Amino acid sequence: MLEIIGLSKHYGDVHAVNDLSLTIEPGEIFTMLGANGAGKTTTLMVSLGFTEPTAGTVKICGIDVTKDPLEAKKHVAYVSENVMLYGNFTARQNLEFFTKLGGRKDVSDDEYREVMGRVGLQQDAFDRRVKGFSKGMRQKLGIAIAIMKNAEVILLDEPTSGLDPKSGAEFLQLLAELREENKAIWMTTHDIFRAKQIADRVGIMVEGNLVRIFSSDELEQEDLEKIYVEYVSQPAEQAA
Ligand SMILES: Nc1ncnc2c1ncn2[C@@H]1O[C@H](COP(=O)(O)OP(=O)(O)OP(=O)(O)O)[C@@H](O)[C@H]1O
Ligand SMILES: [Mg+2]
Known part of the structure; x- marks a missing residue:
């Protein structure tokens, strides 16, 4: 399980991530959408213990990544x-x-x-x-x-960006298999179609803020693409 609790990461005046809280359960695929610079990769960098949070905590299988980075890293796999x-x-x-x-x-x-x-x-x-x-x-x-690491938590940053359509489809199938194996999976992508196709939940980040989470029911009923475009074309204060 991946738990992000009140996470903020600031680089000087740049608030890359603002008070983000999110839990990804075993057997779940969570997909994060967001424009360039929204803070998606930064969230992953903190979650992997590559950089320290300004505030808040990330836990991998209950282990605090800042306090016990070596132990936490054993339980997480990363695909950049x-x-x-x-x-x-x-x-x-x-x-x-x-x-x-x-x-x-x-x-x-x-x-x-x-x-x-x-x-x-x-x-x-x-x-x-x-x-x-x-x-x-x-x-x-x-x-x-x-896959070989057999970690409980898998973090993927735009993993389908270099894949041709057939490979992309096969890749989604693979993620579905890993979900069956009870992995907690976080993926960022700019591909709304794929996000919707594979995810149990989809989040939208705007300027460091997680402004919306779609449940699987909402994903079926709502026009994700239209809503996404609305969020990213207005300032974050309004979106949040
Ligand atoms: N090491 C750093 N030093 C200073 N600013 C940084 C650093 N890393 C990220 N940022 C800033 O934090 C913000 C969020 O960047 P991040 O890479 O997390 O965005 P992203 O959502 O992954 O975007 P993309 O879709 O382009 O990959 C940006 O404004 C970026 O310039
Ligand atoms: Mg990124």
Whole structure:
């Protein structure tokens, strides 16, 4: 479970995140929408313990990420828009390296190959150096690394941005499977269509404020795109 409690992160005069409270339960996919600079990535950076909050707390499986960052990190996997990989390693080698770094030592070769297949990486890419990979291929490998960590909380920052339509659809299917495995999943995206398709709840952030959360019923009934555009085209004070 991911718990964000009264979180604020300010950079000087820039209020990147303002008093954000949100809980994402096991078995839930929460999608966060918001214009560029709304504070989505900042929220993730604090949640991962990469930067300290100005105020408030984030807990991963009940562990305070600021007080006990090493323990908290064991329970969270992260997929960024630009997955960091070693270019001179093959896909297989990158996967093994990061899996071992995540503390798992007992993984068989079959298991590595199975997960690369599961995320839709072509078989002939498994033993190729990552240097020549397309963005989408890197993204898939990043997701494989996250799956191998087997963390309870998965944070994804625009994970579908480099994927072609078929891969994007497969990716959503994969997220649905991870939800079945009771993961608590947070994803940011600019793709309203996909957000709506996969999410149990969708949030909208405007200038650091979480201004609206749609439940799954509301997602079915309301015009998310229209409402989103209305929120992002007015100042945050009005929106909130
Ligand atoms: N390290 C930093 N130092 C100063 N300001 C920062 C820093 N990181 C983020 N900001 C500012 O915080 C605000 C929120 O940025 P953030 O990256 O969280 O937005 P975002 O919602 O992820 O946007 P995008 O959709 O473009 O990814 C922006 O005004 C940004 O300039
Ligand atoms: Mg961002």
